Amino acid sequence: MKKYDYIVVGGGPGGIFSAIFAGSLGIKTAILEKKNRMGKKILIAGSGQCNITNTGDTKEFLTKYGDHGKFLRTSLYKFSPKDLQDFFKKEGLELVAREDGKIFPITKKSTDVVNLLYSLCKKYNVDIFENCEVLEVSHKENFGIITKLGEFSSKNLLISTGGITYPATGSEGEGYKFAKSLGHKIIEVKPCLTPVFIRDYPFVELAGISFKKISISVYNEDKRMKESFGDILFTHKNLSGPGILDNSRYMKKGYFLAFNFIGIPFPTYKEHFISYSNNNGKNLVKTFLGTYKLPERFIKNMMFEAQIPECMKISSLNKKERDDLGRYLTEYRYEITKLGGIDIGMATSGGIDTKEINPKTMESKLVKGLYFAGEVIDIDGDTGGYNIQAAISTGILASKNIGKTL
Numbered sequence: 381m382k383k384y385d386y387i388v389v390g391g392g393p394g395g396i397f398s399a400i401f402a403g404s405l406g407i408k409t410a411i412l413e414k415k416n417r418m419g420k421k422i423l424i425a426g427s428g429q430c431n432i433t434n435t436g437d438t439k440e441f442l443t444k445y446g447d448h449g450k451f452l453r454t455s456l457y458k459f460s461p462k463d464l465q466d467f468f469k470k471e472g473l474e475l476v477a478r479e480d481g482k483i484f485p486i487t488k489k490s491t492d493v494v495n496l497l498y499s500l501c502k503k504y505n506v507d508i509f510e511n512c513e514v515l516e517v518s519h520k521e522n523f524g525i526i527t528k529l530g531e532f533s534s535k536n537l538l539i540s541t542g543g544i545t546y547p548a549t550g551s552e553g554e555g556y557k558f559a560k561s562l563g564h565k566i567i568e569v570k571p572c573l574t575p576v577f578i579r580d581y582p583f584v585e586l587a588g589i590s591f592k593k594i595s596i597s598v599y600n601e602d603k604r605m606k607e608s609f610g611d612i613l614f615t616h617k618n619l620s621g622p623g624i625l626d627n628s629r630y631m632k633k634g635y636f637l638a639f640n641f642i643g644i645p646f647p648t649y650k651e652h653f654i655s656y657s658n659n660n661g662k663n664l665v666k667t668f669l670g671t672y673k674l675p676e677r678f679i680k681n682m683m684f685e686a687q688i689p690e691c692m693k694i695s696s697l698n699k700k701e702r703d704d705l706g707r708y709l710t711e712y713r714y715e716i717t718k719l720g721g722i723d724i725g726m727a728t729s730g731g732i733d734t735k736e737i738n739p740k741t742m743e744s745k746l747v748k749g750l751y752f753a754g755e756v757i758d759i760d761g762d763t764g765g766y767n768i769q770a771a772i773s774t775g776i777l778a779s780k781n782i783g784k785t786l
């Protein structure tokens with residue numbers, strides 16, 4: 381039986397940073413990692429370039445986690461995006477910000493991040509056990525941990541096993557089972573940060589076209605669940621882009637999605653149409669649509685959907701055709717048939733219920749000495765470096781608290 385003061389289950393960004401900070405405080409720490417190497421998800425993050433964090437300040441960060449920003453308040457203030465940037469600088473890995481605010485290592489190589497974390501584990505005497513899948517955890521006076529490499533015991537335990545997506549990286553949802561066995565409630569998990577499939581996908585021909593900062597609404601029947609502004613991208617088979625990925629946490633099969641492609645409400649479109657038609661009745665409908673600076677392929681597609689021939693003059697359009705076209709442009713509702721699965725979702729929504737975790741320490745409210753960090757918790761961030769930052773900040777908050785209690 382190997383004994384530690386602090387055992388971290390799962391070597392993702394949350395677990396590794398927590399272990400490094402605990403090690404730097406002189407706490408006898410070990411990481412138990414299922415795969416042959418830690419940080420497999422870091423390696424694929426940001427298409428292998430690793431978008432570590434974002435230029436936004438902490439206040440802005442707190443708006444990037446759906447309804448769960450409040451839970452992350454203490455962790456993100458105690459180890460802020462700026463602290464993370466300073467950390468990498470101090471450790472000799474320069475970071476660089478892109479125009480959109482995403483921050484990457486200057487080398488644009490995730491491997492440089494993972495290699496640095498390995499060397500810091502060594503520096504702070506963190507023991508790493510790889511190919512060491514945890515099978516069971518229990519708690520009496522200490523935590524008992526049964527793994528494929530034998531038994532461990534620890535005064536404190538961090539569960540940082542990640543979510544359920546990209547299971548080949550090691551994140552397969554086992555942490556929920558451990559938390560449940562220790563009495564915790566799990567909020568239903570599903571992939572998020574994922575593209576969305578809609579019924580009779582009408583945008584196949586528009587693959588590659590994107591819209592910037594348009595209104596995106598999610599409906600459950602007639603109830604609008606969410607409205608926000610974001611960028612969308614048409615692909616060959618589904619809708620993607622940051623505005624879709626970030627809102628996927630609010631979507632479900634059977635819900636509806638609506639977009640406003642021209643930035644004005646339907647009644648204003650109607651006014652524009654009537655005034656344009658009165659003055660330019662001989663012009664083609666597509667010329668009128670061109671006044672909204674829409675891509676030509678998109679105009680063709682919308683006219684096709686509204687069953688209006690391309691050669692139609694604006695004065696020849698009847699009221700129904702005019703209104704159908706306007707609704708496609710401003711408020712048409714597309715039925716969601718499915719969300720991307722665990723093979724394409726970049727994060728997991730749901731997880732360990734935040735109500736049972738102390739947000740000031742990341743310690744369980746039910747079991748003393750039990751901590752949680754990262755995606756295993758019921759938190760998920762937008763695209764842009766918000767998930768890795770949250771995993772790291774929650775992991776560090778846990779080890780800071782353990783440092784105070786030992």
Ligand SMILES: Cc1cc2nc3c(=O)[nH]c(=O)nc-3n(C[C@H](O)[C@H](O)[C@H](O)COP(=O)(O)OP(=O)(O)OC[C@H]3O[C@@H](n4cnc5c(N)ncnc54)[C@H](O)[C@@H]3O)c2cc1C
Nearest residue numbers: 390392393394414425426431514542550754755765767768
């Ligand atoms: C394709 C893709 C791209 C992404 N890009 C970005 C990005 O650029 N920026 C960003 O902020 N976020 C990105 N994310 C999300 C981000 O990578 C995750 O949110 C983050 O890695 C979560 O960190 P974590 O420490 O909670 O868990 P994870 O990184 O998932 O790590 C969990 C670890 O626990 C181990 N484990 C699981 N079960 C056990 C067990 N039973 N015993 C022992 N070990 C176990 C796993 O093997 C794994 O190593 C991306 C995700 C994907 C899938």
